[in-house]
Amino acid sequence: MSAKPSSNGSPAGPIGPTGKDGPDRQDVQGGERDPADAWHSCDCGDKHWGSRGAAGTLIIRDRDVLLQLRPPGLHHGGSWGLPGGARKTGEAPLGAALRECQEETGLDPGFLEPVWWWVASHGGWSYTTFGAQLREGADPAGVSRAGTPPGAAGNPNWETAALEWVPADQVADRDLHPGFAAAWPDLKRVLGQRMGLIVDTANVMGSRPDGWWKDRAGAAVRLRNQLEPVASSGLANVLPDGPSGWFPEVVMVVEGRARGIDQGESVTVVHAPGEGDDQIVKEARRALEKGRSPVMVVTADKGLIGRLGRAGTDIMRPGRLLALIG
Numbered sequence: 001m002s003a004k005p006s007s008n009g010s011p012a013g014p015i016g017p018t019g020k021d022g023p024d025r026q027d028v029q030g031g032e033r034d035p036a037d038a039w040h041s042c043d044c045g046d047k048h049w050g051s052r053g054a055a056g057t058l059i060i061r062d063r064d065v066l067l068q069l070r071p072p073g074l075h076h077g078g079s080w081g082l083p084g085g086a087r088k089t090g091e092a093p094l095g096a097a098l099r100e101c102q103e104e105t106g107l108d109p110g111f112l113e114p115v116w117w118w119v120a121s122h123g124g125w126s127y128t129t130f131g132a133q134l135r136e137g138a139d140p141a142g143v144s145r146a147g148t149p150p151g152a153a154g155n156p157n158w159e160t161a162a163l164e165w166v167p168a169d170q171v172a173d174r175d176l177h178p179g180f181a182a183a184w185p186d187l188k189r190v191l192g193q194r195m196g197l198i199v200d201t202a203n204v205m206g207s208r209p210d211g212w213w214k215d216r217a218g219a220a221v222r223l224r225n226q227l228e229p230v231a232s233s234g235l236a237n238v239l240p241d242g243p244s245g246w247f248p249e250v251v252m253v254v255e256g257r258a259r260g261i262d263q264g265e266s267v268t269v270v271h272a273p274g275e276g277d278d279q280i281v282k283e284a285r286r287a288l289e290k291g292r293s294p295v296m297v298v299t300a301d302k303g304l305i306g307r308l309g310r311a312g313t314d315i316m317r318p319g320r321l322l323a324l325i326g
């Protein structure tokens with residue numbers, strides 16, 4: 001699979017948009033040259049802008065996605081793709097995707113909720129596509145208006161000819177950038193999905209002998225703090241089919257003497273009034289009803305796994321979670 005919605009073209013300098021489509025633009029625009037801003041001659045037969053790889057954002061609003069028309073004159077000009085571009089030296093894919101998205105659409109990254117990512121590996125080069133839901137309160141029309149025609153007075157971003165919300169079912173009808181066209185069937189398949197991660201706290205705590213039995217509440221807080229970054233940094237390779245990684249909505253179910261610990265910043269703590277298992281099944285059903293998909297429950301409890309199997313959830317072993325967040 002290949003995915004490189006707008007593989008060339010990326011701002012170089014630290015202050016605002018600078019050069020695009022090659023080193024010759026750098027000097028004109030005055031940006032400081034990043035060695036990552038260079039063409040990569042790829043094994044796939046195409047060339048890509050960004051020697052360290054590139055990243056882009058698929059902004060999702062219900063069943064619509066925001067497409068960007070590349071101006072004629074750019075590599076694959078006249079095709080529709082995603083806002084995105086080269087990763088700078090030392091820049092993580094998500095940081096690159098959100099920065100490029102802001103530069104090319106004017107949309108504040110605070111209005112985006114990343115939900116999953118796909119990595120299209122071309123051997124020595126890769127493109128990471130982040131799916132991001134448009135949060136409530138964002139002005140979807142404002143996003144579209146942010147794109148001004150190339151060459152227009154004061155145009156801050158000449159690599160965007162137009163931005164348009166396109167219903168998912170009509171995307172394939174457009175003249176798509178070849179990388180985006182190759183990635184689109186996978187992206188479309190998980191368009192409305194967001195992972196729900198439900199943690200059987202007692203079971204996970206019990207799987208590591210760190211003295212939890214002396215201070216159950218303290219151990220639960222330690223686990224909650226370890227889970228905090230998961231919402232923003234994500235979990236990679238957790239399911240064989242589907243995206244390369246998910247940014248899950250995390251729910252920790254606590255019981256017994258671990259009850260009473262505080263809510264996390266991104267982790268929701270649910271205090272089971274009685275049996276933890278009953279509450280976990282309830283939370284799994286709640287997540288499914290909310291449309292979370294997949295719903296992943298972290299437990300090794302055989303009885304609970306049997307009950308959850310009937311509810312339609314996926315299971316992750318505690319050791320796997322601890323290895324991922326350790």
Ligand SMILES: [Zn+2]
Nearest residue numbers: 042043044122
């Ligand atoms: Zn390639």
